[in-house]
Amino acid sequence: MKRWQAFGAAAALLLGTACTTPVELGERRYREGDRLAALEIWRAVPEDSSDYQRAQRRIGEVEPEFERLVVRYKQRARYYEQRDRLAESILSYRLALELQPGDAATLDHVQELARVLTNRKRELRAEYSRALADGDLARARDTLARLRTLDPLDPDLETGNRQLAAALRTEVERLDREGRSAFGAGNHAEAERAFRDVLALEPENESARGYLSYIATLRGSRSRGGSGTFDPAFATESEIRAEGFHQNSLAAERRGDLYAAIRQELRALEVGPEHAAAREHLAALRHRLQPDLERLIESGRTAFGNEDLQTALENWRQALLVDPENERARAYVARAERQLQNLERLRSEPVEGANETR
Secondary structure, eight states: OHOOOOOOOOHHHHHHHHTHHHHHHHHHHHHHHHHHHHHHHHSSSTTTTTHHHHHHHHHHHHHHHHHHHHHHHHHHHHHHHHHHOOOHHHHHHHHHHHHHHTTTTHHHHHHHHHHHHHHHHHHHHHHHHHHHHTTOOHHHHHHHHHHHHHHHHHHHHHHHHHHHHHHHHHHHHHHHHHHHHHHTTTTTHHHHHHHHHHHHHHHHHHHHHHHHHHHHHHHHHHHHHTTTEEEEEEEEHHHHHHHHHHHHHHHHHHHOOOOHHHHHHHHHHHOTTTTTHHHHHHHHHHHHGGGGHHHHHHHHHHHHHHHHHHHHHHHHHHHHHOOOTTTHHHHHHHHHHHHHHHHHHHHHHHHHHHHHOO
């Protein structure tokens, strides 16, 4: 009995496959996420077929989806290219090419980007090797960061990342111990040297910045003949780190990056909620940027309308740094993040489908 049931199921499956029309077969490919194969099947339906009108209708419905996906890939590719993230840019352009293989201009651009990427990586690898040979960990760190920006998925970087990270951490910890020991012993000149060496390797190390700030405070206090009601020599680790984040914020403001300055003050208040200067500076930064709030929201809307989700999110997230309770910006960020997640899920689908049709 079971043998006859199995035979019947196999026969039914073969019969169902044989009776599948081109429109139905295209629908199956579409549901599997292979839009390119679906369109090619529908386009092949001859005019004298009874399925021709249905196929044409589905082509008219799916082609706009196809075009929108191509536009999104190209927008994303340009976003990465503008930020020197060339490998990611090339990937997005290639996804667009999978959908529009006849786009000669994009193909030429991808080939040029690939040549630029290869040359840049070769030059930076040589520079990285020289920096390591010279024992210049700061230069090696900066060079490796540039390599990661160019191609974060390069497997050759993994070993270098681990080795350099370990070397940097060991050196930073050694210098940090020297600085703390000297600070505790009252040798502020030696402590300052050690903490400045920490910053050369880790520019936003909040502990080093905090200690340096307190050393400067102590020197200023002594030059005035007293320390007042608060003695920085007895600051807690949280107070020192909060002060360090605050100093990072001031440094970011000096170089003109007010949004990074806000992020640093938020971190300062996370570890030191009572840091009055951080709270005052955060309020001042937000007040200073308040006139830009509407522009950021509208710029995000324009980018979103142009299918440039990354730029839209960047603008709206900056708006939330200025006004965390802004309901419009919060709603827009949530919507764009959902759409970006959907795009991430779709990114692989056309490629797999396109490969199957070749």
